[in-house]
Amino acid sequence: MKHSRAILFTLTLLIIRLTAAAAFGQQTNDNQSKFAETPQGRLGFSFIEAVNSGDKVAQENFVSSRIAEGALKNTPPVVWLSLLQKLFKQSNGLDVMSASPEGERVLNIIVRSRQGNRWARLVLISSRSQPDKLSDTFVLPALDPAIEKKSRFPKSKISEREAVKVIEQQAELRASMDHFSGVVLVAKGDRIIVNRAFGLAEKSFGVPNNLMTKFHLGSMDKMFTGVAIAQLAEAGKLSYNDTLAKVLPDFPNKQLAEKITIHQLLTHTAGTGDFIFNPEFRAHRENFKDTANYLPIIANEPLLFEPGSRWGYSNSGYVLLGLVIEKLSGESYFDYVRNHIFKVAGMNETGYYELNEVVPNLAVGYLRDAAEDPFGIDPRRSNIMFIPFKGNSAGGGYSTAPDLLRFAQALRRHQLINADLTETVTSGKVEMTGAPRPAKYAYGFAARTVNGKEIRGMSGGGESSGVNSSLQMFWDGSYTVIVVGNYDAPAAEDLNDKICEFLAVQ
Numbered sequence: 143m144k145h146s147r148a149i150l151f152t153l154t155l156l157i158i159r160l161t162a163a164a165a166f167g168q169q170t171n172d173n174q175s176k177f178a179e180t181p182q183g184r185l186g187f188s189f190i191e192a193v194n195s196g197d198k199v200a201q202e203n204f205v206s207s208r209i210a211e212g213a214l215k216n217t218p219p220v221v222w223l224s225l226l227q228k229l230f231k232q233s234n235g236l237d238v239m240s241a242s243p244e245g246e247r248v249l250n251i252i253v254r255s256r257q258g259n260r261w262a263r264l265v266l267i268s269s270r271s272q273p274d275k276l277s278d279t280f281v282l283p284a285l286d287p288a289i290e291k292k293s294r295f296p297k298s299k300i301s302e303r304e305a306v307k308v309i310e311q312q313a314e315l316r317a318s319m320d321h322f323s324g325v326v327l328v329a330k331g332d333r334i335i336v337n338r339a340f341g342l343a344e345k346s347f348g349v350p351n352n353l354m355t356k357f358h359l360g361s362m363d364k365m366f367t368g369v370a371i372a373q374l375a376e377a378g379k380l381s382y383n384d385t386l387a388k389v390l391p392d393f394p395n396k397q398l399a400e401k402i403t404i405h406q407l408l409t410h411t412a413g414t415g416d417f418i419f420n421p422e423f424r425a426h427r428e429n430f431k432d433t434a435n436y437l438p439i440i441a442n443e444p445l446l447f448e449p450g451s452r453w454g455y456s457n458s459g460y461v462l463l464g465l466v467i468e469k470l471s472g473e474s475y476f477d478y479v480r481n482h483i484f485k486v487a488g489m490n491e492t493g494y495y496e497l498n499e500v501v502p503n504l505a506v507g508y509l510r511d512a513a514e515d516p517f518g519i520d521p522r523r524s525n526i527m528f529i530p531f532k533g534n535s536a537g538g539g540y541s542t543a544p545d546l547l548r549f550a551q552a553l554r555r556h557q558l559i560n561a562d563l564t565e566t567v568t569s570g571k572v573e574m575t576g577a578p579r580p581a582k583y584a585y586g587f588a589a590r591t592v593n594g595k596e597i598r599g600m601s602g603g604g605e606s607s608g609v610n611s612s613l614q615m616f617w618d619g620s621y622t623v624i625v626v627g628n629y630d631a632p633a634a635e636d637l638n639d640k641i642c643e644f645l646a647v648q
Contacts (some may be wrong), residue, residue, distance in 0.1 A: 176238040176251075181274040186241050186249045186266055189276070193226050194235045201226040210269035213277050216419055225279070225513050232517045233257060239287075246273070247576055252284055260517040261286055267576050270452075273446070280605050281516040281542070282632060283321060295644035302335065305648055309336050309641055316637060317341050320522075323508070324627025326353060326633055327543040328641065331619060332551065334634055337543070343628065345522075354542050356491060356504045357626040358529065359455065360602025360609045361537040362546075364460055367478045368408060368586025369553070370467050371564045373482060379470045380404060389466050392507040394441040402449045404466070407586040409460040409572045411452065413445035414459040427531045431496065433464040433475050436534065453572045453583065457536040460586075464535025475535050484545075487552035492541040494533040497526065504540060505606025505628040512630075522629070525608030543624045546613050550599075550622045568598045568617075578632070593646035595620070601635040612638040621645050 173190055177183035185208065192204035205214075205222045214222075229236065233255030240252045251264040261284040267275040287291060293315055295308060309328060316322035323341025327334060339351040374380050380389050386407070387399035406412035419422050420439050429435060438459045447454060464475040471478050476494050484492050495501050509527035511520050533539045541549075552558050559567065570582025570589030581590040589598045596617040603609035611626040612635040623641050627634035 164436070172450070173236075173238045176241045178241075178243070182243055182249050182266075182268055183241065183245070185268055185274055185276060186251055189264070189266060189279075189323070190236055190238055190251070190253070192609050193229045193233075196230045196235070198223070198227070200421060206266055208275055210272050210275040210277050213269070213275075221513060225281070225516065228514060229281070232515075232519060233260065244578070245575070245580075246506050247277070248578075255517060258517070258519075259286065262517055265578070270575075271335075281512040282605065283518055285319075289319070293640075297644075297647060299648055302330070304646075305645070306335050308644070310338055312640065313338060313340055313637065316633070321629075322355060322627060322633045322637055323629050324505075324625060325353060325355060325543040326637070326641075327547060327624040328645075329547055329622040334547070341628070343503075345506070345508065348549070351505060351628070352503070353544070354491065355501055355626075356501065356540040356542055356611045357611050358505070358507055358603070359533075359537065359539050359611050359626075359629055359630075360604070360607070361457075361540055362541075362600050362602035362611055362613060363535065363537045363539045364586035364602075365549075365600045365613075366465070366483055366539070366586070367460055367463050367535045368567050368584070369483055370479055371404065371408065371463055371585065372559045372567045374467065374470050376559055376563055380466070381409040386462060386466070390462075390469055393465075394437070398441075398445060404463070406449050407456075407463050408458060410454055410456050411450055411572055412456065412459050413447040413449045413451070413454065414440070414456040414462065415443040415446055416455075416457045417443075417461065418457055424532075428497075430534075431532050432528060433461060433468055433534060436461045439466065453575050460536035461534055465537065477498055483549070483558060484524050486557055487545075487548045489541065489548050491546040492539065492545045492549075494539045497529070498530045507628045509606050509608035509630050512606045522608075527606060529609065541626070543626050546624045546626070547622060550613060550615050550624075554619065570598075589617075592643055595646045597642055597646075601631075601638070603634070604633045605632075607631065614638055614642050616642075616645070 172466050174187055177187040188208055192201050201223055205219050209222055236252060236253040238253055242250045246459035247268045249266045250508055253264060254261050262280040266276060267278040269275045313326045317340035318517040325339045337353055337354055341351050343349050343351045373575040373594040382405040384404050385400055386393060386402050387396060393399040402412040417436055417439055422439050440461055443458060467475055467478055508522035509525045510522055530538050556564055567585040568587045570584050572583045574581045574583050581588045587598050587600050597614050598617050599614035601612035607630055610629060610631040610633050614623045623638050625634040625638040
């Protein structure tokens with residue numbers, strides 16, 4: 143009898159294991175069927191398989207064999223491994239719902255966790271030189287399809303009153319799910335039709351956002367830098383073809399300065415890098431209060447590619463433009479944009495503040511660390527330990543939704559620069575390789591076309607930053623859409639994009 147029970151128990155275990163193995167095999171096959179038989183598709187499937195293995199050795203093998211060399215220099219192997227392990231720990235495995243390529247390098251993968259019914263969008267960016275290897279990845283929030291249906295904007299033309307109601311309801315939905323916190327402002331011509339605040343500016347004391355709350359702009363400040371350079375061009379103090387050596391003759395790295403032009407710096411085609419990843423900057427951010435403080439670390443950065451050969455986003459390049467503005471104007475960057483842009487446009491609530499300043503009505507940024515908490519299970523944290531001590535010509539200023547509308551209006555009325563230069567600064571010039579949506583970069587602005595409508599503007603912030611805001615202008619003058627917020631990207635810019643796509647059919 144005991145022997146029979148032992149046999150029965152063994153057979154039961156065997157059946158369970160075979161069933162589990164078959165189920166796992168079926169899940170693997172189901173996942174594989176979602177990917178195209180391309181280098182990009184095979185890379186995506188390998189990533190999912192590495193996560194789902196739950197095995198540290200298999201995940202280490204993926205990191206060593208499938209991550210590009212340049213990516214491993216910027217992000218150590220241990221960080222990549224931690225992401226794979228966290229994804230498995232929080233999900234107990236990923237089921238792929240869809241895998242959609244965007245261009246040759248970007249793959250969007252919608253996944254559902256096998257425990258907890260959580261959803262995420264994995265953005266895998268393959269290496270330019272090694273298309274079968276990973277250059278970067280982002281883990282972004284995604285909605286259960288049942289909820290996602292509710293978040294879809296109508297695709298038909300409706301009345302203005304109904305359109306306003308739809309926009310407000312969509313913002314409310316995202317705020318109710320803790321996917322958005324901030325202000326939404328929509329102007330039709332110069333008439334404001336939507337102006338609503340959502341969420342909290344400060345969570346500890348439960349302080350709500352209001353219509354005059356100041357939000358961190360991230361890279362949106364590049365618009366101000368682009369306009370400032372145009373003002374100097376209008377005054378005859380530089381041309382876009384000038385080399386950095388001509389306008390900054392004292393720049394320490396003369397070889398670099400002689401190779402790159404103002405145009406290349408403005409369009410992110412100069413090959414310059416990103417000071418944000420410099421250990422000196424991260425360890426001593428309180429030492430970087432003025433534009434000149436960045437000079438020692440940026441002057442020593444090697445070029446990432448031959449100037450003019452391709453597009454590569456560079457915060458360092460825009461700090462160099464800030465140095466140009468200071469040299470040719472005789473004013474600090476902060477004084478220059480305040481005197482020649484903010485005051486002219488009536489932007490009285492816009493400025494650059496140090497972290498220890500007490501600033502009325504300033505929103506605290508709240509982040510989720512995508513590497514540590516990829517499915518957004520843990521509470522959001524203040525971004526005080528992440529953001530720079532003070533902004534600069536690459537980003538980091540603060541503004542309100544009404545002030546950004548004033549900026550857009552002053553720009554369109556040619557109060558900041560003449561009509562020809564306004565067109566030069568805002569019109570798309572270089573394809574933004576790897577951008578979430580096809581667009582061309584201009585001089586601190588980006589331009590794209592939606593349903594035949596050209597839209598120009600700029601967004602700022604990123605994942606795991608607690609910063610994301612966006613200004614988009616329909617270039618025919620029909621609409622201006624501003625979404626400013628204090629959550630990670632893509633909370634604000636995704637909402638802005640959806641609103642623009644909706645308004646493009648109205």
